Amino acid sequence: MLALESVSYLYAGATRPSLIEVSIELRDGEVLGLVGASEAGKSTLCLVASGLAPRAIGGRMTGRLRIDGEDVADEPMHALAARVGIAFQSPATQLSGVAGSVYEEVAFGPMNLGLPRRDVIERTARALETLRIQQLAERDPSQLSGGQMQLVAIAGLLAMSPRYIVLDEPTAQLDPAGTRLVSDAVARLAADGASILIAEQKTDLLAGLCSRIVALDSGSVALAGDANAVLADPRLRELGVAEPASVRLSRLATDAGIDRRQLEISA
Amino acid sequence: MAIGGVIGPAILVTVAVVLPAVSARVFGALLRTTLVLSLPIAISALLVNLFFFPGGHTVLLQIGPISATAEGGAFALEILMRILAISGAITLFYLTTDAHALTIDLENRGVSPRIAFVANASLQTVPAMVDRANAITAAQRARGLDTEGSLLRRVQGIVPIVGPTILGSIAEVEERTMSLEARGFTRPGRRTLLWAPLDSLSQRLLRWALVAAVPLSIVVRAGGWLG
Numbered sequence: 006m007l008a009l010e011s012v013s014y015l016y017a018g019a020t021r022p023s024l025i026e027v028s029i030e031l032r033d034g035e036v037l038g039l040v041g042a043s044e045a046g047k048s049t050l051c052l053v054a055s056g057l058a059p060r061a062i063g064g065r066m067t068g069r070l071r072i073d074g075e076d077v078a079d080e081p082m083h084a085l086a087a088r089v090g091i092a093f094q095s096p097a098t099q100l101s102g103v104a105g106s107v108y109e110e111v112a113f114g115p116m117n118l119g120l121p122r123r124d125v126i127e128r129t130a131r132a133l134e135t136l137r138i139q140q141l142a143e144r145d146p147s148q149l150s151g152g153q154m155q156l157v158a159i160a161g162l163l164a165m166s167p168r169y170i171v172l173d174e175p176t177a178q179l180d181p182a183g184t185r186l187v188s189d190a191v192a193r194l195a196a197d198g199a200s201i202l203i204a205e206q207k208t209d210l211l212a213g214l215c216s217r218i219v220a221l222d223s224g225s226v227a228l229a230g231d232a233n234a235v236l237a238d239p240r241l242r243e244l245g246v247a248e249p250a251s252v253r254l255s256r257l258a259t260d261a262g263i264d265r266r267q268l269e270i271s272a
Numbered sequence: 273m274a275i276g277g278v279i280g281p282a283i284l285v286t287v288a289v290v291l292p293a294v295s296a297r298v299f300g301a302l303l304r305t306t307l308v309l310s311l312p313i314a315i316s317a318l319l320v321n322l323f324f325f326p327g328g329h330t331v332l333l334q335i336g337p338i339s340a341t342a343e344g345g346a347f348a349l350e351i352l353m354r355i356l357a358i359s360g361a362i363t364l365f366y367l368t369t370d371a372h373a374l375t376i377d378l379e380n381r382g383v384s385p386r387i388a389f390v391a392n393a394s395l396q397t398v399p400a401m402v403d404r405a406n407a408i409t410a411a412q413r414a415r416g417l418d419t420e421g422s423l424l425r426r427v428q429g430i431v432p433i434v435g436p437t438i439l440g441s442i443a444e445v446e447e448r449t450m451s452l453e454a455r456g457f458t459r460p461g462r463r464t465l466l467w468a469p470l471d472s473l474s475q476r477l478l479r480w481a482l483v484a485a486v487p488l489s490i491v492v493r494a495g496g497w498l499g
Contacts, residue, residue, distance in 0.1 A: 052450075061453040062446075083459035091454050098447040101455070102400075103392040105372040109466070114455035116464045117385075125464050147400075161455060 007031040007054060007089065007169045007200070012068035014053055019064075023049040025224045026068070031169060031202045036195045038211040038232060039204040041221035042245025047204035048094075050221065051173040054202055055091035056082060072169070087118060090162030091171040094178055096154030099161070100146050107149070107157050108133070108142040114165040132164040135197070136190050152183025156190055163194075170194070172203040176210065184210070212236055212249040220244055278346070281353030289360035298367040302360065305367070310359040314352050321348035373469040380468050389457075397441075405437045 007030070014024040024046050031037050031054070041047050052058035059066050060082045069076050072088055093099055104110035112129040120128070133139045136156050141149065146157055155175055162170065172191065176184040188210045195201060195214055205211050211218060211232065218235040220228035222244050228235050235241065237252050248256070258264075293302040321344045328341025375392035379385055409417075412432050418425045452458070 055454060057450050057453060061450050081458075082453045083456040086454050086456045093447060093451065095444075095447060098444045099451045101389075101452065102397070102448065103372065103375065103389055105370075112466060116466065117456035117459055119459065119461055119464055122464055122466060125466060158451075165455065 006033060006071075006073065007202070008069075008071045009050070009054060010069040010071060012053055012066060012070065014049055014058060014067075015065045016049075017063040017065075023224050024053065027221075027224070027226055028068075029219050029226065029229070031200055033200050034198045035217065036199075036201045036203065036215045038215035038218035038235075039202060039221065040206070040208060040211065040218060040235075040241070040244075040246045041204075041227075044223075045221040045244070046224040047221055048173050049224075051091060051171045051202070051204055054169075055089045055171045056080070056085040057091065060085075083117070086114070086167070087165055088167055089169045089171060090165050090167035091173065092155070092159050092162055092175050094174045096151050096158055096178065097147075099158035100154065102147075104146055106142065107138070107144050107146050110146045110157055111160045111164050114161055118165070128164045128166060132160040135163055135194070136160045137193075150183060151179045152186035155179060155183065155187050159187070159190060168200065170199055170201045172201060172205075174204050174206060176205070176207060188214075206247070208236055208241075208247060208249045209251075212251065220246060278350050278353055281350065281357050285353060285357045285360060289357065289364055292368070293360075293364055296364075296368045298364070301367055302363050305363045306356065306360045309363065310355050314355050317351045317355065318348045321345075321351060370469075376465060376467065377469050377471075379463065380465060385457075385463050401437060401441060404440060405433060408436050408440075409433050 009027055009029050012024055012027045013022050015022045027046070027050060029037070029050075039047050039050060049058065052062065053066060053070060056070065056077065058064055069078070071077070072085075077085055077088075100110055101113045104113055108129060111132050112125050115125040115128045130139075133142055136159060138153070138156050138160060141153060141157065146154065149157065159172070159175065175191070176187050179187060184207070191201065191203065191210075192214055203211065203214070215232040217230060218228075218232045219226055220235060220241060227244055228238055228240060236249050237255075241248055247253075289302070290299070293299040322340045323335075323338045323344065325341055325344030325347055328339075328343040330342035331339045332342055332345065333340040371392055375388040378391070379388045412429070417429050417432055420426070
């Protein structure tokens with residue numbers, strides 16, 4: 006289990022913390038959704054959960070990040086990277102920029118870990134296969150579409166064989182086709198039992214994916230619980246989060262006096 | 273350049289630049305790029321030496337108080353050949369070297385992965401920045417920025433393009449740095465390398481011959497054995 010215990014985080018130079026006393030748990034084999042308006046603290050939480058904050062970006066953190074019960078405060082980033090993987094919003098900036106092919110791009114992480122060559126090859130092949138992008142292996146990463154680039158970035162983190170995966174709005178900068186590519190891949194990872202923390206504005210994507218959802222508001226946990234319950238909670242809209250289409254449709258039907266059972270039949 | 277005068281640099285340009293460029297089928301590109309790179313300095317070197325060479329006495333042309341001399345012309349030609357040798361060699365290196373293979377090879381030879389990464393990323397960044405600048409230029413033009421008017425207008429148009437290009441690149445660097453950290457790039461020690469560029473016996477022999485030629489040419493030149 007990956008757990009944040011009463012975590013508060015203040016960016017360097019900021020006057021107000023971006024996370025305030027946040028406690029969440031990502032259980033083994035679970036997909037935990039993270040929603041909230043812009044500036045609610047979703048990306049910061051992802052950075053803290055992956056260990057990048059404060060290690061790589063500075064700032065001040067209080068509270069604890071525990072992985073499998075172990076406080077990892079003193080663990081260096083390269084060691085933590087093999088336990089928690091993170092993918093960001095922008096597909097292009099996640100690529101190393103120095104790999105000549107998708108294969109090398111995916112292998113970049115395991116190569117950095119200094120693993121035996123056989124292991125690097127095996128992990129790379131498995132990551133490409135998991136995301137079903139073997140056919141891209143020889144392509145130049147910089148010439149891919151946004152959705153394909155994002156898949157390559159996720160494959161790159163899978164090749165690190167992390168126990169926990171953090172996805173920070175992985176479809177935010179993608180067109181509908183790219184969004185579908187990535188969401189299908191994440192759904193397959195989830196079905197395979199991966200432990201995933203996913204921050205996402207698109208609640209439709211989360212609705213079919215997550216078992217639990219946490220909603221953030223101004224750096225604090227505002228709602229948390231079963232995914233269906235949180236997504237149907239009317240307070241979600243007050244937090245600046247768009248409800249899924251199914252919930253919106255159901256609410257509009259109710260407002261219009263249409264029997265929900267009729268709606269389900271016609272759908 | 274063991275042989276002085278024009279002959280030495282001319283031989284060097286022919287053997288070390290022109291013939292390899294023809295062999296690599298990049299002679300056309302080499303010629304264009306070398307000319308663009310060396311033309312400004314070549315013209316100024318030619319004019320300065322042709323007209324103001326100290327000790328020049330064989331007058332070829334008189335323009336008012338200044339005169340072009342044969343000695344100045346010969347020296348200018350020698351300088352031109354040297355400029356061509358240097359810019360041609362650099363251009364040939366750029367045109368025939370795969371940056372990715374170069375950095376892999378450097379790493380294989382023990383250079384720090386960080387240094388190799390910086391070298392490679394720097395080369396890869398140039399086209400990315402050009403793409404970004406083009407996109408920003410198009411966006412600014414769509415909003416009425418004049419980038420094709422008078423010189424003054426063009427200069428005024430630079431700031432709204434350069435600013436976002438540089439700031440955007442800086443912002444990207446932060447995210448790219450985090451991505452590298454998240455992929456174990458800061459781990460101390462050697463990385464695993466999956467391949468190495470082909471390095472044949474003939475390539476190795478040629479490299480060592482070139483290295484040996486450097487002190488040899490210095491000694492020969494210093495001794496004045498080839499004039």
